[in-house]
Amino acid sequence: MDKSAVVVLNHLSFSYNDLPVLEDVTLTVSEHDFLCVVGPNAGGKTTLLRLILGLLRPSDGTVRVFGEAPVRVRERMGYVPQNTRLDPEFPVRVIDVVLMGRLGRHRRFGPYSKSDRKAAEEAIRQVEMDELRNRPFSQLSGGQRQRVLIARALTTEPDLLLLDEPTASVDAVIETELYELLQQLNQRITIILVTHDLGFVSRYVKRVACVNRRVVVHPTNEVTGEMINSIYGRDVKMVRHDHRYTEEGHKCLNS
Amino acid sequence: MSEFLADLQRHTFLQYALLTGVLASISCGIIGTYVVTRRITYIAGSVAHSVLGGLGAARYCQVVYGWNWLHPFYGAVTAALLAALIIGVVSIKAKQREDTVIGAIWAIGMAIGILFIFRTPGYNEDLMSYLFGNILMVTPEDLWILAALDALVVTVGLLFYNPLLAVCFDEEFARLRGIKVEWYYLMLLCLTALTVVLLTTVVGIVMVIALLTLPAAAAGQWSRKLWHMMVLSAGFTVLFTSAGLAASYGPNLPTGATTIVIAGAFYLLTVIAFRVMERFRHT
Numbered sequence: 001m002d003k004s005a006v007v008v009l010n011h012l013s014f015s016y017n018d019l020p021v022l023e024d025v026t027l028t029v030s031e032h033d034f035l036c037v038v039g040p041n042a043g044g045k046t047t048l049l050r051l052i053l054g055l056l057r058p059s060d061g062t063v064r065v066f067g068e069a070p071v072r073v074r075e076r077m078g079y080v081p082q083n084t085r086l087d088p089e090f091p092v093r094v095i096d097v098v099l100m101g102r103l104g105r106h107r108r109f110g111p112y113s114k115s116d117r118k119a120a121e122e123a124i125r126q127v128e129m130d131e132l133r134n135r136p137f138s139q140l141s142g143g144q145r146q147r148v149l150i151a152r153a154l155t156t157e158p159d160l161l162l163l164d165e166p167t168a169s170v171d172a173v174i175e176t177e178l179y180e181l182l183q184q185l186n187q188r189i190t191i192i193l194v195t196h197d198l199g200f201v202s203r204y205v206k207r208v209a210c211v212n213r214r215v216v217v218h219p220t221n222e223v224t225g226e227m228i229n230s231i232y233g234r235d236v237k238m239v240r241h242d243h244r245y246t247e248e249g250h251k252c253l254n255s
Numbered sequence: 256m257s258e259f260l261a262d263l264q265r266h267t268f269l270q271y272a273l274l275t276g277v278l279a280s281i282s283c284g285i286i287g288t289y290v291v292t293r294r295i296t297y298i299a300g301s302v303a304h305s306v307l308g309g310l311g312a313a314r315y316c317q318v319v320y321g322w323n324w325l326h327p328f329y330g331a332v333t334a335a336l337l338a339a340l341i342i343g344v345v346s347i348k349a350k351q352r353e354d355t356v357i358g359a360i361w362a363i364g365m366a367i368g369i370l371f372i373f374r375t376p377g378y379n380e381d382l383m384s385y386l387f388g389n390i391l392m393v394t395p396e397d398l399w400i401l402a403a404l405d406a407l408v409v410t411v412g413l414l415f416y417n418p419l420l421a422v423c424f425d426e427e428f429a430r431l432r433g434i435k436v437e438w439y440y441l442m443l444l445c446l447t448a449l450t451v452v453l454l455t456t457v458v459g460i461v462m463v464i465a466l467l468t469l470p471a472a473a474a475g476q477w478s479r480k481l482w483h484m485m486v487l488s489a490g491f492t493v494l495f496t497s498a499g500l501a502a503s504y505g506p507n508l509p510t511g512a513t514t515i516v517i518a519g520a521f522y523l524l525t526v527i528a529f530r531v532m533e534r535f536r537h538t
Contacts, residue, residue: 055430091484100425103429
């Protein structure tokens with residue numbers, strides 16, 4: 001198997017209570033790739049991410065991450081969830097949240113060590129949140145929270161970073177900064193990003209995976225306005241995704 | 256009040272009562288904080304009521320079979336842990352049925368307790384003290400058991416502070432870090448069960464939830480960190496149990512109920528004070 005393949009999905013299907021969410025997905029993400037996952041709501045984007053993380057098991061087909069079952073390599077994956085899922089009133093400070101990334105491989109009980117704190121401080125600096133490190137998480141804006149969650153994922157020292165709609169509650173300026181940060185991280189980390197604002201992100205990512213039950217991968221230089229329309233158009237069945245494609249991406253017939 | 260202070264120096268039962276309140280407050284502050292932030296108040300309520308089953312069964316065995324070693328506390332601890340584990344396993348395995356099971360355990364535990372107490376020969380004043388607390392009847396033996404439970408809860412609750420914090424804040428992320436989230440959840444429920452048993456001595460089964468959650472909820476408004484909330488909440492609980500004891504002593508009121516009313520009034524005042532302060536800050 002190709003050694004640089006970080007994520008390999010092979011004829012993967014997933015159903016939720018007999019309702020098919022993903023069907024026959026074959027996809028390879030190589031090292032240092034920056035893959036953007038787009039598609040309509042409830043199209044299976046988050047499900048795809050959760051399958052890669054091993055939080056869900058495929059109904060059919062296989063998921064391999066770094067050549068292993070996802071559960072066995074979770075320590076190498078950093079995850080940035082949608083922050084709307086978290087309790088906004090929970091009494092934690094920025095630094096406490098970021099330190100959570102040091103749990104697991106590094107620590108199970110007792111206090112955090114000096115090196116844990118150093119790693120957390122470093123991650124906070126990287127996302128430019130040093131001045132707010134003692135601020136309660138509940139008092140942060142959406143964009144600031146997102147940065148904290150990214151910092152938390154970075155302290156896990158991941159080789160693969162997965163982000164679920166990191167710009168959902170963020171204004172355009174912060175969004176640009178966020179993508180620039182990711183682009184910089186992409187020099188050493190493979191990134192998979194779920195979003196629905198494809199138009200903006202296409203400057204930064206290398207490939208786009210369109211998810212709507214099936215998955216089709218396009219190199220970003222082929223992403224066009226027409227294609228974006230067809231992904232989000234009302235009659236999704238009209239999208240020409242019936243042609244054969246390879247794991248590496250395909251020629252988009254619309255462009 | 257002066258009568259209380261004078262009698263406190265004379266009567267050991269008052270000193271025991273005060274000490275019971277302080278001991279229970281420590282684990283109440285720590286575990287109450289987890290319960291409030293993890294939002295498992297109703298599980299704590301159900302566990303508290305199931306304690307009656309254990310108390311009743313143990314008391315029955317003591318009286319009918321002469322098993323004097325079987326202190327009702329042991330029955331309470333067993334019932335509480337059993338209830339916590341059943342609820343925990345059901346909520347992990349079948350999320351949608353969780354509330355049904357919580358309600359069922361709540362009622363079944365009480366029913367079993369009432370049956371046992373009804374069949375126990377002799378004077379049935381136990382039921383009232385189990386339900387509404389009997390802090391003035393604490394014996395030195397009870398105090399030792401309370402202290403041991405307290406030490407266990409505090410040690411485990413603080414030793415696993417970081418993973419418990421992570422599990423309460425973001426369970427999914429904790430799971431991805433390789434933390435056995437299910438085990439920590441069961442552990443938290445068991446610690447809650449032990450704390451509930453501690454608190455039933457102070458305010459009785461019916462009012463446990465209030466003492467477990469009101470101080471933590473009040474403390475939460477001032478706290479930026481989870482452990483601040485724990486310390487503050489433990490402090491509030493010491494204040495409430497001591498004030499409850501002092502205020503109820505003179506007029507001969509039920510101590511548990513007095514404590515809860517004080518805690519409730521304090522909580523309401525902090526909420527109102529906070530709202531007013533927020534209003535001022537924004538204008």
